[in-house]
Amino acid sequence: MNALQVDQVSFSFGDKVALDQVSFGIETGRLNALLGPNGAGKSTLIALFSRLYRLQQGDIRVGGVSLRRQPRQALRQLGVVFQQSTLDLDLSVHQNLAYHAALHGLSARAAAPLIEQELMRQSLLAHQHQRVRELNGGHRRRVEIARALLHQPSILLLDEASAGLDPASRLALNQHIRTLCAEQRITVVWTTHLMDEIALNDPVVVLHGGRVLAASSAEGIIAKTGHTNLNDAFRYMTQTAGASA
Template sequence: MSALQVEGVSFAYGQRHALQNVSFSVTAGSFSALLGPNGAGKSTLIALLTRLYDLQQGDIHIFGHSLRSAPRQALRQLGVVFQQSTLDLDLSVQQNLAYHAALHGLSKREALARIDEELARQQLDERRHEKVRALNGGHRRRVEIARALLHRPRLLLLDEASAGLDPASRLALNQHVRQLCAEHALAVLWTTHLLDEVEHHDELLILNRSRLVAQGGVAQISRADANLAATFARLTGSEHHP
């Protein structure tokens, strides 16, 4: 089953087309990377996937549930880490997670059990009573991943999750998410503008000027070029990394 199926999605801001007839799928349990230069349509796509914007044309299915006709069921399958942090810096790690669990209707007992589970998974159990303000950027991102997984989604969407992190923290976060994907059969859609966050065996999606210009394995897409940077330049007309 596809974790995510995007079917003929188009979106416009007045006369400006942000997405034009975009279709792709993300396989359950896979790690897929979404690349694109500024203005390609990535942000609009993320807004549609998370229902910050309503669909204008086409449909999106998350594990078979339509965002048009069954949005609650669809969004239950989705966990999201946005580029801009939405944690309350003056609450503790546990308080941030407990608030999110309450929004999802979890009982206090169930919420605490899941918080324990996720903090252990993110190796943050000893930091649970610290205020988020005291954590470094990498640990804050792990708190956001823990929060995103509390309601046990099967698809995790990370929108430029490594933004603002130093290179070592970026690498650690990327590898951590890949480990979650492998160990828990979690589908991941990782949006980035950094080519070094994409690995040779990943599934790859490239957006350019509102259209999807490539989908498939990295090795397959880049076989005609010397490396992924050359592939990206060829497909987007960019001389620089995305």
């Protein structure tokens, strides 16, 4: 069973169709790339996963649990890092995590070991008493990841997590997430428009114009289109889809 399954999901903003009969599955314990240009529908999907938007048509199952019928049970399995940071820059790393834990109804005693665990897992122990505004972009993202994992979800959603980071920080963050997948068996949905963030064996869903153009490994997508790299394969698929629209 897939960790997350999207079934025939459509969503519109008035007359504008953002998602059109979208279906795909997310593999457990892997970095799953959701690849598409700006406006493809990636952030709309993340908003639906996290219930910022209500489902209009279709369903999403998280660990087999329907987001439409059992939203609280489904949401407990999800951690989310949005593209725009929502950290309090004037609080310390530890204070940000403690505040988030309190919002989830955790007592200080119950939260303490979870906060320590995430600080260790994200290599942030040495920074826990620093104010967030003193951290670089990569470390801020790690704080957001630690916060998203505090309630111990099985699936982590990362919406353009590397946006605004320099190339070295982007690479370090990507490698860090892959380590979490390999060592902690965390399932990741990584939305991006950058080909160099995707490995050949990564499961990839290509989204364009609100529709799924392909769902396979990056290597499989390259082979199916007859190209030699993902960038060319992606360009071919999106141009072909645009010409036939």
